[in-house]
Amino acid sequence: MLMVSFGQLADVLPEPVLLVASDGLVVAANQRARKALGGTGAGRSLFALCSDERAQVAGLLKRSARVRQPTLGTLTLMDGRRHRVEGAVVHPSSDGAPAVVLLRLVHEQAALSAFVELNRALDHLRREIVAQRRASQALDRQREWLRVTLVSIGDAVIATDVEGRVVFMNPVAEQLTGWTEGDAIGRPVAEVFCAVSEATREPVENPTVRVLREGVVVGLANHTVLVTRGGGETPIDDSAAAIRGAGGEVIGAVLVFRAIAERRALERLAEQRLAELVLADRRKNEFLAMLAHELRNPMAAILTATTVLRAHDEDPEAAAYAAAVVERQVRHMARLVDDLLDVARISQGKIGLRAEIVDVSRVLQQAVETSRWLIEAGRHELHLDLAAGLPPVVGDATRLEQVFCNLLNNATKYTPPGGHIWLSARGDGDEVIVRVRDTGVGIPPELLPNVFDVFVQGDQSLHRSRGGLGVGLALVKCLVELHGGSCSCASAGDGQGAEFVVRLPALRGEAAAAGADERELASPGQRLRVAVVDDNHDAADMLAVVLRRWGHDVVVAHDGLEALELVRSYGPDVAVLDIGLPGIDGHELARRLRREPALGGCTLIALSGYGREVDRQRARDAGFDHHLLKPVEPAALVKLLARVTSSGGAAR
Structure with missing residues (x-):
């Protein structure tokens, strides 16, 4: 029964296999072994079939007879081919009968080739494992980079599967929608991201629906409002795109959106500012037309009055009326200019109050x-x-x-x-x-x-x-x-x-x-010595006439150098100096007069067509005590001269 079983089983093996008694007698051999031994092999002595020393063969049989697990050794057949041998006991010795061992013979060259091939296969497997491990690590890194990127960006991100169910939400999306990622995962995206038209309040199609249907990039129309889980509303700007697999097929969608409440506020502010600019431009054009109208009217009256004044000897009453017209119209024009300058100064924060x-x-x-x-x-x-x-x-x-x-x-x-x-x-x-x-x-x-x-x-x-x-x-x-x-x-x-x-x-x-x-009204006060300096002869002479009517002594000069000599010799209590003078201007004239010891008590009054704070400060820096804007208001000059009288000198 043993022989039948061995033959049935061992003949299918690719290597030579022998059943050998521990005393060296070959009990059985499979087909491969019979071919290698040149015969049946059974009944022959293993010692006679091998060229190895008897002790080496006996040692292999002895070791194999003691173990159930294969023990390794080598045998060289008579044809000179060396084989690697694996031996193990299959029937231990009993009742004095020798043990039976199974020897599996592998040609050493074939074993070496198999070993090399095995090592090659193992090396290839190792490389494959390393490559897969690296690919897995790279994929893990990419996933982590993507996760960190989506978590840290300022835009809200929601990703869905091909069925439109939420598979990912970053913290910004959680904040804007009011949904946590844990609550949103697996829900239809339309339930988590609900948008309506700001104008009509009607729901708008979720962009991921069209993305999954058509595979195109989609953005909502302008003026879209996101309705949060708690019912709040946030103006948003958004877009959605398809997520594709390796074959290009759509496997999901990603929705990116951001809150634009601040931008919308700026847009509304810009629209408001534009409307204000358009209105301001219209008012400016209307103002220029009114300005031309308002200036032409008094100029027409003044021009007509000058015609009457030239012939005042023929009709004194008409001349007096014409003079009154001129005065009234000049005051009107001065008030128009003053109002414009005052508005400009106030709008620039450059007007001051004399408290x-x-x-x-x-x-x-x-x-x-x-x-x-x-x-x-x-x-x-x-x-x-x-x-x-x-x-x-x-x-x-x-x-x-x-x-x-x-x-x-x-x-x-x-x-x-x-x-x-x-x-x-x-x-x-x-x-x-x-x-x-x-x-x-x-x-x-x-x-x-x-x-x-x-x-x-x-x-x-x-x-x-x-x-x-x-x-x-x-x-x-x-x-x-x-x-x-x-x-x-x-x-x-x-x-x-x-x-x-x-x-x-x-x-x-x-x-x-x-x-x-x-609180008392200023009056002309006592007689003063006044010097008037203006390159406009008419303006200087008329001011001198007015001052003389108030009882003051007046001298007149028409340029800076002439005025310097006149004031030095005259020694006035008050000097009224135009700023725009030929020779040396009013500022330089004031500085030189302030260096004259004999004029230390002289009050210097500047006359100028410029009334900005920087002009007033420049006059003060030059040494002027006061700054009057042309045309001079007589009442203002009266008050200044009264203060000079009451102080007995310069009213600085």
Whole structure:
């Protein structure tokens, strides 16, 4: 039975296999062994089949008879071929019978080739394993880089599978949608990313739906709003693209979006600024047309008056009227220029106030006197209601008078002939409240919010007769706010008149009483020695005439070098110097005069057509005590000369 079993099993093996008794007798051999031995081999002695020493063969049989696991050795057959042998016991010795061992013979060259091939295969396998490990590591690194990138970028990212279910969300997407990645994974993306049209509030198609359907890059239309999980809304900008497999097939989609609330706010601001610029440009063009109109009117009156003045000997009364016309029109033009310059200075933060304790009643009365000719020309009836004991305010009396003159002039211009104007003032707690009301044309509701803007007027028609540049009320607002006050306007509409209200902080208690003695109207005072220097002969000579009428001694020069010698020899109390002089200009003339010891008490007054703060500072640096803007207001010059009189010298 053993022989049958061995033959059936061993003949299929590719190597020679022998069954050998431990005493060396070959019991059986498979087909390969019989071929290698040149016969059946059975019944022959292994010692006779091998060329090895008997002890070596016996040692191999002895070792093999003791182990069940193969033991290694070598045998050289009689044909000289050396074989590697694996031997193990298959039937141990018993009852004195020898053990039977199985010997598997592998030709040494074939074994070497197999070993080499095995090593080659193992090396290839090792390289494959290393390559796969590196590929896996590279893939892991790429995945980590992608994950870190998607987590750290400022845009929100949602990735889906081919069915449109969420497989990834970065923290920005979590923040914007209100969904956590754990809650969103596996859900339809349309449930997590829900967008509506900002204009219609209707849902818009989720971009990933079209991406998965058509495989194209898709972005939502502008003005899209993301509805968060909690119901909040965020304006967004987004796009979506397909994720493709190795064969180019769509295996998912990625959605990238960002919040654009700040950008949308900037866009709205830009649109608002553009509208404001368009409006400002329109107002500027209207203003230039009004400016030409306003300047031509007084120039026409002045030109006509000069014709009358040339023939004043024939009709003294007409000459006097013409002179009054010239004065009135020059004052009007000067006021237009002053208003424009004041608005420019205030808008640039370059205007300053000469702060003092101001009697509001006196300022209002002076404003009425200044505007009276315009009120009378319009045949209006002025109603004054100034409460007794009005508290004083801290401010610039000249600027406050300018405020109330502008309000009165505005009421006069926009009230039809024969109308009524009310000017009232009263104290109310910590405020002084001044109201100017009229029965004029009123203010349309659409214009009322912008009535204090620059270059705004109610009547823009070419045949309007009210005049002005549209800067008066803007100047009022700016000056009142510089005094810490406020102004407002009310009107019931067209034809219903208007009321302007000015509120100023009142000065109470001891501070008001302490300043009461400081409020007194300046007067020409005592006789002074005055030098007038101006290269415009008419301007210099006329100013000299006015000063002489006030009782002062006056000398005149028309250039800088002439003035230097004249002032040195004359020794005036006051020198009124034009800045733009030939020879040496007014600044250099002032510096040289200040170096004269004998003129240390002389008050220097600058005359200039430039009234910016930098111009005033330059005059102060040159040594001037005061700076007056052309054309000179006689009242302002009276006040300066009175201060020189009271101080007995320079009023620096």
